[in-house]
Each structure stands twice: as structure tokens, then as C-alpha cells.
Amino acid sequence: METVLSGIRSTGNLHLGNYFGAMRNFLKMQHEHHCFFFIADYHSLTTHPTPEDLHRNVKQVLVEYLAAGIDPEVATLYIQSDVPQVAELYLLLNMNAYMGELERCTSFKEKIRKHPDNINAGLLTYPVLMAADIIIHRATKVPVGKDQEQHLEMARTFANRFNRLYKVDYFPEPYAYHFEGELVKMPGLDGSTKMGKSEGAGNAIFLADEPSVIRKKVMRAVTDSGPGEPGAPMSQGVENLFNLMKVLSGGDTHTYFLDQYKNGSIRYGDMKKQLAEDIIAFTTPLRERILELSADEAYLSKVAKMGAEKARESAGKTVKEVRNIIGFKPF
Ligand code: TRP
Secondary structure (H helix, E strand, O other), rough: EEEEEEEEEEOOOEEHHHHHHHHHHHHEEEEEEHEEEEEEEHOOOOOOOOOOHHHHHHHHHHHHHHHHHHOOOOOOEEEEOOOOOHHHHHHHHHHOOHHHHHHHHHHHHHHHHOOOOOOOOHHOHHHHHHHHHHHHHOOEOOOOOHHHHHHHHHHHHHHHHHHOOOOOOOOOOOEEOOEEEEEEOOOOOOOOOOOOOOHHHOOOEEEOHHHHHHHHHHHHOOOOOOOOOOOOOOOOOHHHHHHHHHHHHHHHHHHHHHHHHHHOOOOOHHHHHHHHHHHHHHHHHHHHHHHHHHHHHHHHHHHHHHHHHHHHHHHHHHHHHHHHHOOOOOO
């Protein structure tokens, strides 16, 4: 049993790509490992220092994780800012994080290019806060995408440096956790091979999308002018629709339309109508659960409190030991 920790951006509404990708693995993992899932709301301030909708965004993520099936009794599901110990460990780690290594970080360089008017110290020390998030629970496995590999490497650097500086073997090294063969890759609707939030409107179908929105997105999905000569390669857009269909409509429907494609009689409009209804059938129970949970403030408050308590207990233990290791001693 390993300690797994996953940090969730507070602006990331779940789409089908997330659901069939990481989420389904999380649902399984929560029963096999000691799992922490947290919403990174401190981090969001590095780029949005005066958010209007911070609470609403955090609530949406919390609700969607619960709706998708994260069990707050089994896993520890919490909000980063509910755990002040994270801020303390961040402060302590900052003393041993060097300007040079932080300035060289790819995500920092990217952010100063994108937001030249707001290059703040929080942005520079983003990887330190992320390291604190991880090592505060002494997590060893961190499910992240490729874009977070460097941050994880920095977390290992800070953990190892702490051990070396204070001559202890306290923090284990955290490693990226890839789901390997277990990921179902969801294509986008805009002809790109990946469903993603940042790929542009209409590319992704969100779990919370209304049926009318889903129909509109699917009907507008990229296709081509027809199957072409027998044996000609399928265009990416059409291949994407078939791949979505395989997952969401099932094998029979997939085969039915694929046969039509092969004999040239397919009408993409009919295929899209079918796909849209199958997606709606799949997402409707999830959307309904999202709406139900959103209205249940008492339950959300209970979940947040329970998560905060479990996370603070784990984090508090670490910070106490860290203070002791560094040399802060109670009188
Ligand atoms: N940086 C991560 C992202 O942008 C979010 C994050 C913050 C995180 N702290 C973390 C991820 C700790 C894993 C572990 O997606």
C-alpha cells in the first residue's frame, strides 16, 4: 500500500477525457492505496490573485469528484487552504530552495511569458508549494501528466535536500504515477486527438453539460466530405467519432456505422445524432448527481470538514517532526 496524492487545479471541470482517463483509475486506486485528493486553491492565486469565483470553482471540483465516485470516507478529499500546515512546510522548504533552480523551471518561464505584468514570488515558488503538498503526507506516488514531470523532479530535489541538510532519512522520494495501459484516450470533437479543456470551445464534453449543449457540440464535430475511395485512410475527425462511439455507444452501434462507412452509405449526421444520445445517456446520471450535490450544502460542508480533519492530522504529524528535525523545540 503506497501513499498516493493527486492535486487538482481548482478550475478544472471534469470532461469525458478526465473521466475515462484519470478518474476511473482514481476510483479503483482509492481502495488499493492510501489516497489523498486535494483541490489546489492556494496555487490558483499565483495567476489569479483576486479571484471572484474562488469558492464557486472549488465547490464545483469538490462536487464533481464526489459525483464521479470518489468516496470521502475511503480517500482523503480535501481543500488545500483548509490545511495551514501546508503553508508552514512551504515556508520551511523555501529556505532551502534556490533562486536559480526556480527561475530555470519551464513552467515559470512560460508563465512570465504569458503574464509579464504579474511575475510574483508565488509564481516563482510554485514548485516549492507543490513539493510541500506532496511530501507533507510523505506521498510516494503522484498521478500527473507530462507537463508536471519537472515539478515532481523538483519535489524530489527538495525532499532529498532536506534529508541531506538535516542528516535524516525522513522524506521519501515522490514519483510520477502513470496509469500506463489503463488509460482510455478520449479524442476531441474538433479533429484533434485529445479531449482537453484548453483545446478550444467545443472540443470537450463536460460531465455537467446539458443535453442541448452536448447535442450542439457533437453535431458541430469535425468530419469530412465523405468516406472517399474504398481503402482510403479515415480522416482524424471521423476516426475520433468512431473512437468515441466505441467507448460510449458500445460495439454493436460502432460496427453498424463502421459498416456503413465502409460501404460508403454513411451519413455523418445520423451517426452524430446516435453518438450524442449515447453520450447523454451516459452523462445524465452524473449530471443529475452533480446538481443534487451542488444543492446539498450540509453534506458538502460535512465532506470538507472530514477531509480537512484527516489531512490536518497527517500534515500536522509531519510538520511537528520537521520542526523537531530542524531544531525548533517546545519550551
Ligand atoms: N500543478 C498541478 C497542476 O497544474 C496541480 C498541483 C498542485 C499538484 N499541487 C500538486 C499536482 C501536488 C500533484 C501534486 O495540475
